[in-house]
Amino acid sequence: MPLRLLRQIVRVGTISEPPPAPDAPQGAADGAAAIATHEAHAIQAEILALLGRALAIRQVDAGSCNGCELEIQALNNPYYNLEGIGIKFVASPRHADLLLVTGPVSAHMEAALRRTYDAVPAPKRVVAVGECGCNGGVFGESYACRGRVANVIPVDVEVGGCPPAPVDILRAIRTAIGGVGSDSSRAA
Numbered sequence: 001m002p003l004r005l006l007r008q009i010v011r012v013g014t015i016s017e018p019p020p021a022p023d024a025p026q027g028a029a030d031g032a033a034a035i036a037t038h039e040a041h042a043i044q045a046e047i048l049a050l051l052g053r054a055l056a057i058r059q060v061d062a063g064s065c066n067g068c069e070l071e072i073q074a075l076n077n078p079y080y081n082l083e084g085i086g087i088k089f090v091a092s093p094r095h096a097d098l099l100l101v102t103g104p105v106s107a108h109m110e111a112a113l114r115r116t117y118d119a120v121p122a123p124k125r126v127v128a129v130g131e132c133g134c135n136g137g138v139f140g141e142s143y144a145c146r147g148r149v150a151n152v153i154p155v156d157v158e159v160g161g162c163p164p165a166p167v168d169i170l171r172a173i174r175t176a177i178g179g180v181g182s183d184s185s186r187a188a
Contacts, residue, residue: 043174044085050177051097054086057173058096058120062113062149063139064103067163068130072100074166087173093119098176100169101153104132104139105146117153125176127157129169134158 047055059072075082082088090096093116105113117126128149131137136147149155159172 041085043087043170046174047086047177054088055098055173055177056088056090056096057098057100058090058093058116059100059102060113060116062101062103062109062133062152063106063145064130064132068102068133071163071166071169072102072129075169080166080170082170093117094121096120096124098125098127098173099153100127100129100173101149101155102129102133104136105149105152107144107146110146110152113149113152125156126153127159127169127172127176128155129159129172130164131160131162134160137162 059069061069074080075087076089093099097120099117099120101113117124126149128134132139133149136145139145139147141147141151146152150158157172157176159168161168164172
């Protein structure tokens with residue numbers, strides 16, 4: 001049996017897919033990458049000018065389906081490279097400059113979200129991510145759900161979409177930090 005199999009392999013040869021086509025010449029994909037790179041450098045310069053250090057973000061899941069979290073995690077991949085432009089995620093709200101909140105606020109997460117918001121030092125900014133964070137999504141307001149994030153804590157910037165694209169989240173973060181120096185005495 002093994003000898004017969006070897007003869008068949010020799011007779012038929014290797015069956016595989018054709019090799020991939022060579023890379024396309026300079027075009028739309030390179031133009032989009034150049035825009036993303038330019039935007040990344042602008043964000044890095046803005047963060048350093050406003051804060052003088054890296055921007056620290058605390059992400060809070062207030063009851064989402066994890067679709068928005070997948071897009072937020074995509075921000076950490078090499079294409080967007082958040083760490084490289086001076087943005088990092090932190091575990092403690094006491095070290096954060098900005099809260100990134102996803103999902104409709106469930107009744108069980110309401111107190112935890114308020115405590116997290118209170119623990120962030122001033123000036124604090126809040127970005128509500130996704131349709132659920134912006135307007136409650138399909139859940140709305142009910143006995144088990146408080147609805148949108150703004151019903152529980154003040155929100156500075158909202159990013160619509162289900163889920164929003166990583167670049168939209170990045171633009172919202174940039175918009176939120178744009179006003180950090182202007183409202184440094186805002187209280188909870």
